[in-house]
Amino acid sequence: xxxxxxxxxxxEILSVLDEEPNNIYFIYGPINSGKTxxxxxxxxxxxxxxxxxxxxxxxxxxxxxxxxxIEAIFTTKKEGILxxxxxxxxxxxxxxxxxxxxxxxxxxEVELNNLFEARINDAFQYLNDILLETKKxxxxxxxxxxxxxxxxxxxxxxxKYLLKEIFQFLVSLTKEQHLxxxxxxxxxSLFVEYVYNTGELRGRxxxxxxxxxxxKIALKFMEFLAREKLNRKLSNDEKELIYSYVGGKAKDIxxxxxxxxxxxxxxxxxxxxxxxxxxxxxxxxxxxYIKPEVNIRGQMIEVNKKEIREALELFKKKxxxxxxxxxxxxxxxxxNENILFxxxxxxxxxxxxxxxxxAIKKVV
Numbered sequence: 001x002x003x004x005x006x007x008x009x010x011x012e013i014l015s016v017l018d019e020e021p022n023n024i025y026f027i028y029g030p031i032n033s034g035k036t037x038x039x040x041x042x043x044x045x046x047x048x049x050x051x052x053x054x055x056x057x058x059x060x061x062x063x064x065x066x067x068x069x070i071e072a073i074f075t076t077k078k079e080g081i082l083x084x085x086x087x088x089x090x091x092x093x094x095x096x097x098x099x100x101x102x103x104x105x106x107x108x109e110v111e112l113n114n115l116f117e118a119r120i121n122d123a124f125q126y127l128n129d130i131l132l133e134t135k136k137x138x139x140x141x142x143x144x145x146x147x148x149x150x151x152x153x154x155x156x157x158x159x160k161y162l163l164k165e166i167f168q169f170l171v172s173l174t175k176e177q178h179l180x181x182x183x184x185x186x187x188x189s190l191f192v193e194y195v196y197n198t199g200e201l202r203g204r205x206x207x208x209x210x211x212x213x214x215x216k217i218a219l220k221f222m223e224f225l226a227r228e229k230l231n232r233k234l235s236n237d238e239k240e241l242i243y244s245y246v247g248g249k250a251k252d253i254x255x256x257x258x259x260x261x262x263x264x265x266x267x268x269x270x271x272x273x274x275x276x277x278x279x280x281x282x283x284x285x286x287x288x289y290i291k292p293e294v295n296i297r298g299q300m301i302e303v304n305k306k307e308i309r310e311a312l313e314l315f316k317k318k319x320x321x322x323x324x325x326x327x328x329x330x331x332x333x334x335x336n337e338n339i340l341f342x343x344x345x346x347x348x349x350x351x352x353x354x355x356x357x358x359a360i361k362k363v364v
Contacts, residue, residue: 213250
């Protein structure tokens with residue numbers, strides 16, 4: 001599928017990358033809003049050979065201690081341009097030639113093994129040296145941490161110092177040394193809230209919100225996909241019908257357009273909604289048998305079914321609810337269950353998608 005729209009977000013991110021590194025940037029939004037697609041489009045199509053991108057994806061990893069984090073950000077794979085590396089000087093020599101993305105920070109295996117026994121700052125120092133030499137050779141380094149929320153497990157395991165050191169290092173790269181741009185992608189709005197409310201990072205972090213498409217763009221996206229995938233036009237009624245079910249969620253729109261090549265549109269929409277309704281019903285049924293708890297500032301607080309229903313009922317007539325209309329332990333639980341999404345900058349809550357919203361209105 002060809003990349004579609006996002007001119008506003010592209011312009012904002014390119015404007016950041018064109019300036020001297022000065023802040024950590026969190027690029028956040030609901031699940032499947034297109035954050036990773038957006039950043040990959042930018043680094044593959046919008047950057048010239050004056051940049052060097054170090055892309056690290058934590059998606060499939062559980063980072064609960066120092067060793068996990070080190071294993072996640074470094075790579076000893078000897079393939080392609082890295083086939084012959086033996087020491088740091090060779091790594092730097094190879095990295096500063098050519099363009100493209102490096103997935104993981106290259107490191108000779110013997111040096112990586114030494115880092116496991118050393119302080120976390122030694123790992124940061126190695127990375128800092130790589131970035132510094134990259135810059136000296138005329139390349140502007142960019143570090144991208146995708147699915148950064150995977151490192152939040154560190155705090156649950158009593159290792160807040162490690163999370164603090166990670167962010168202090170990123171501050172050093174940006175605010176202090178102006179050495180590398182740091183872009184952190186996440187769909188975990190609670191993690192964004194945690195960072196947003198962490199006083200030590202105030203004035204050092206900026207936020208770029210990547211939301212689902214608004215209605216105007218969503219309808220254009222449907223037209224675009226129908227031409228690309230179905231070789232036909234959609235009627236205004238068809239587009240309005242799709243939007244009434246899934247709103248501006250790009251992935252949901254894509255799934256529906258693809259399936260209508262061999263299925264009736266309304267049947268496809270009803271199947272998708274029925275699946276979401278079943279998930280919502282199962283979620284509420286489970287509350288008859290469990291007593292969920294959430295951690296609020298180190299204290300475990302129970303969430304009961306009545307509180308959850310009362311919170312969900314607020315969404316029966318509106319898509320957006322003010323943050324303070326729902327008790328924190330309740331909205332934290334609903335966010336953890338991927339039912340709600342929090343925008344901490346605006347202080348609002350909304351369902352993770354139009355489909356979830358439609359399910360809430362049917363079930364609650």
